[in-house]
Amino acid sequence: MQKNQKEEDLYRKQVTEAAGYVKKSLGSGVQTAVITGTGLSGSLMNLEVDSQVDYAQIPNFPLSTVQSHAGRLISGRVCGRRVLVMQGRFHLYEGYSAPMVAFPVRLMQVLGVKNLVVTNAAGGLCRDYAAGDIMAICDHINLTGENPLVGTNFDDWGIRFPDMSAAYDHGFIECGFRAAQKAGIVLQKGVYAGLKGPSLETPAELRYLRQIGADAVGLSTVMEVIAAVHGQMRVCGFAMITNIADPDHPEPATIEAIIGAAEKSAPKLGQLISNFVREI
Ligand code: HPA
Secondary structure (H helix, E strand, O other): OOOOHHHHHHHHHHHHHHHHHHHHHHOOOOOEEEEEOOOOOOOOOOOEEEEEEEHHHOOOOOOOOOOOOOOEEEEEEEOOEEEEEEEOOOOHHHOOOHHHHOHHHHHHHHHOOOEEEEEEEEEEOOOOOOOOOEEEEEEEEEOOOOOOOOOOOOOOOOOOOOOOOOOEOHHHHHHHHHHHHHHOOOEEEEEEEEOOOOOOOOHHHHHHHHHOOOOEEEOOOHHHHHHHHHOOOEEEEEEEEEEEOOOOOOOOOOHHHHHHHHHHHHHHHHHHHHHHHHHO
């Protein structure tokens, strides 16, 4: 038996128990889930809430240590479509392990969720981007040095070496563009680089990120997406560009400014997600 087998079996048991609680509290059968990122928990303005639970009520569920994250799981409707909304997520920089960051995605998988919409706040690296833009994530670069699939593979959750050649579903990206067009929103498309943080990037790091093909940078998303792809979910990602990360004109970045910018643009993202949910 592998050294960590016991720990991994416990993780699986904890996910199953948490999913059982959520099923009892919120019901099951929801096909689409949305994870809202930093400053974006209020983005779904037209969400009709059917029922909700605080993360603290869910057995074994991690607790958000980040102020800007609400910590609530909501079952509701957007444009008449049922959605499960996770207001507040977990990050490696909070000290959570990769499997714990992916815990909610595993819970969703056990509940039968098939479509995952991930959102985040990100720094814009592409020269064409402006603060306030939304970027459809077409691919990612995992620079965290972590992976939620390390260790024993649970074959009934997914295969040992999941294909990542189309982690962000191509059909969903097209839906995203249709949804944006209908809402009159300009949508960018690019590659998201996921870092561990919590320190933000140096100018040399930003230059490096540009050179390796990243269009936006942030501190979340990649663990969740890897777990979701492993769990055969179709994934769609939207990055809210809260600031321009320009290595040649470095400006001090603060988390307060990032949260403020995300909150300001949250309704636009909410509109996009609502239209998207209607399209899929
Ligand atoms: N860097 C990392 N994460 C971020 C940024 C950034 O510039 N903006 C929003 N999230």
